[in-house]
Amino acid sequence: MMLGFGIMFEKNPPKNINGVYGxxxxxxxKNQDIWNFAHQYCGKVWRTWGLMILIVSIFFTIISYFLGEAVQGIICSGLVVVQTIILIVSIIPVEKALKRTFDKNGKKYN
Structure with missing residues (x-):
């Protein structure tokens, strides 16, 4: 999900600010400039982190296949928890980049 949305946000972010998608x-x-910047930056973060998560998830999923159903359930549940945490934590670098680039009123620093 992160990889797919990351590529999409980086290349083609939602055109208008909205409360449903993005x-x-x-x-x-705050404004359209920040909206566009946030999606490009978030897209890069999600693309990079999503690719790493995908590789790790595939590795652990393949290993769990050989360990039996009980272990598969534990590993897959653990992967979902880790992936969700990483998705939430990805807000931090994006918000830091926004604060470095824009002031609290939404104006871009020179």
């Missing part, structure tokens, strides 16, 4: 935080929704 990277939606109070800072990212």
């Amino acid at each position: 990277y939606r935080t109070s800072m990212s929704m």
Whole structure:
């Protein structure tokens, strides 16, 4: 999911600020410039992190296949938890980049 949306956001972010779809935080929704920047930056983060998560997930899924159903369930559940945590933590670098690039009123630093 992160890899797919990362590529999509980086190349073709949602055109308009909306409360339904996209990277939606109070800072990212202040104006269109911030919205566009947030999606490009978030897209890069999600693309990179998503590829790493995909590789790790495939590795552990293949290993769990040989360890039996009980272990498969534990490993797959663990992967879902880790993937969700990484998705949530990805907000941190995006928000830091927004704060480095824009002031609290939404104006871009020179």
